[in-house]
Amino acid sequence: DAGITQSPRHKVTETGTPVTLRCHQTENHRYMYWYRQDPGHGLRLIHYSYGVKDTDKGEVSDGYSVSRSKTEDFLLTLESATSSQTSVYFCAISEDRGSYEQYFGPGTRLTVT
Amino acid sequence: QQQVKQSPQSLIVQKGGISIINCAYENTAFDYFPWYQQFPGKGPALLIAIRPDVSEKKEGRFTISFNKSAKQFSLHIMDSQPGDSATYFCAASFTGFQKLVFGTGTRLLVSP
Numbered sequence: 188d189a190g191i192t193q194s195p196r197h198k199v200t201e202t203g204t205p206v207t208l209r210c211h212q213t214e215n216h217r218y219m220y221w222y223r224q225d226p227g228h229g230l231r232l233i234h235y236s237y238g239v240k241d242t243d244k245g246e247v248s249d250g251y252s253v254s255r256s257k258t259e260d261f262l263l264t265l266e267s268a269t270s271s272q273t274s275v276y277f278c279a280i281s282e283d284r285g286s287y288e289q290y291f292g293p294g295t296r297l298t299v300t
Numbered sequence: 301q302q303q304v305k306q307s308p309q310s311l312i313v314q315k316g317g318i319s320i321i322n323c324a325y326e327n328t329a330f331d332y333f334p335w336y337q338q339f340p341g342k343g344p345a346l347l348i349a350i351r352p353d354v355s356e357k358k359e360g361r362f363t364i365s366f367n368k369s370a371k372q373f374s375l376h377i378m379d380s381q382p383g384d385s386a387t388y389f390c391a392a393s394f395t396g397f398q399k400l401v402f403g404t405g406t407r408l409l410v411s412p
Contacts, residue, residue: 191343218398229306229389229404230344237398245399277343284398288334291343 190214191292193278199298206265208295210278212258218281219261220289221245221253223274230277236261237284268299302327304392306403313410319377321406323390326371330392334400335364335375338387347388348375380410 190213200206210219221233222245232245234253242253250272252264265272278292305324313319323333334349350357350364350373357364363376377384390403 220399227309227404230402232399235398243398279343284396288346288349289400291345293343294341 191278191280191290193276193292193295195295196293197296199300200268201300202269203267206268206297206299208263208276208278208297210261210263210292212261212280214280214282214290215258216280216282216290217258218284218287219255220279220281221251221261221263222277222279223247223272224277224294225274233263233276265297268297270299273297273299302401304390304401304403306390306406308406309404310407311409313377313380313408315380315382315410315412317380317410319380319384319408319410320374321388321390321408322372322374323392323403324370324372325392325401327392327394328371329394329397330401331395332393333364333366333373334391335362336389336391336402338389338405340386344389377408380408382410382412384408385410 192211194209220235222230231247233251236242236255254262276295279289281287281289335347336344337347338344348359348362361378366373388406391400393400
């Protein structure tokens with residue numbers, strides 16, 4: 188298995204509170220991605236990074252920010268959590284862009300009450 | 301134009317039967333078509349992938365069929381087993397593109 192860990196694995200938080208999810212990789216892959224998975228929507232890309240301090244938006248980026256200060260860590264922050272952000276969040280890594288395999292982490296289940 | 305449409309949303313197949321999941325795309329620049337398999341509580345994992353220079357790729361009981369003119373590709377699972385029960389995602393990308401575009405997923409249940 189690719190060396191990807193996500194923390195926390197489960198979190199319950201209240202509406203309006205800030206939340207940060209962490210993705211850590213030991214593969215030294217350049218590309219890192221954050222997805223959310225919801226029934227009927229599949230996997231939707233939130234943000235991605237193509238290098239340290241290099242990030243870009245995905246299709247559902249509103250309400251989320253990211254940071255990548257080291258190759259191995261990619262943080263996803265919900266500045267003020269809302270109930271619509273209740274979801275399962277997956278981090279993925281890839282050696283390069285495009286037609287390269289993405290390796291997924293185990294996921295974080297976030298519930299916003 | 302970046303969408304990948306996947307069907308059916310769910311599928312029930314008897315043990316030993318053939319499971320077929322279909323995907324369609326619009327962007328003719330796509331040149332990489334992977335399928336991911338996801339078990340409950342786990343992250344998706346690459347199952348099999350194809351490039352458009354071939355019309356079919358087989359790995360064990362799993363086969364991708366690719367129809368470039370119709371802009372469609374499908375996953376066939378032969379001799380389906382209960383252990384194949386999972387959610388399957390098709391995806392597409394092209395060389396130099398930063399992302400994978402995923403279908404909405406198919407939940408497969410193989411009954412014993």
